């Protein structure tokens with residue numbers, strides 16, 4: 001017999017996810033939520049979603065499992081190439097090399113955005129001159145990002161000279177995968193972080209990518225998340241959102257637009 005998620009159970013999950021992560025789950029996502037959470041019901045041998053909801057309400061470890069299943073983590077290397085070109089041609093050459101260049105991938109998923117940037121930085125700077133932090137609410141993607149092992153077809157988007165320099169083709173049990181150069185991996189810091197709060201512990205950055213995550217938030221949450229993230233941006237630093245996102249409905253008096261979906265902090 002199929003186990004169905006009722007409308008009222010879905011509303012309870014909507015509220016829980018909104019409170020914890022800020023994601024505004026639309027009604028159209030009900031079936032998706034039902035199917036993504038089904039494996040946890042089967043794991044616990046529950047025969048209704050309400051039993052599972054009661055569990056996540058009292059068990060923080062299971063709440064993390066639920067968040068891991070609900071978040072959408074699509075990403076790829078050099079996604080929205082214009083941004084990487086801007087980074088390479090306009091930002092990196094103008095960086096005063098006296099200080100460490102710090103980059104934050106603020107919704108890092110499995111790390112493709114962070115490693116794409118790492119390759120560009122490492123090509124032109126000494127390894128000790130740059131630092132990358134990647135954060136995400138999803139504990140599973142952060143584990144994957146720390147390992148840096150991807151399906152071989154993901155390498156198609158990586159420019160050939162960077163692929164040669166930083167991607168190791170897997171052999172034996174890693175056939176069909178590639179591994180990011182261990183030197184790069186060791187220079188990165190991937191950690192679990194929630195954009196709903198100010199992440200003071202990660203410090204200040206020259207560049208922050210907050211791409212393809214604002215779409216999941218309502219305007220009020222967007223404002224809060226952007227305000228939080230901008231506290232970590234140095235004056236003069238750059239802030240990127242996705243080419244398919246905008247800041248139209250929120251207030252960002254400290255930013256000036258410098259290219260499509262690229263902003264500079266001016267005060």
Ligand SMILES: C[S@@+](CC[C@H](N)C(=O)[O-])C[C@H]1O[C@@H](n2cnc3c(N)ncnc32)[C@H](O)[C@@H]1O
Nearest residue numbers: 021071073074075107109137138194195211212
């Ligand atoms: C679609 S991926 C985008 C990945 C990457 N930035 C890119 O553009 O390819 C969105 C990521 O945002 C994360 N996320 C969603 N809500 C979050 C929150 N409140 N705090 C931190 N990360 C969050 C998800 O777990 C997911 O990995």
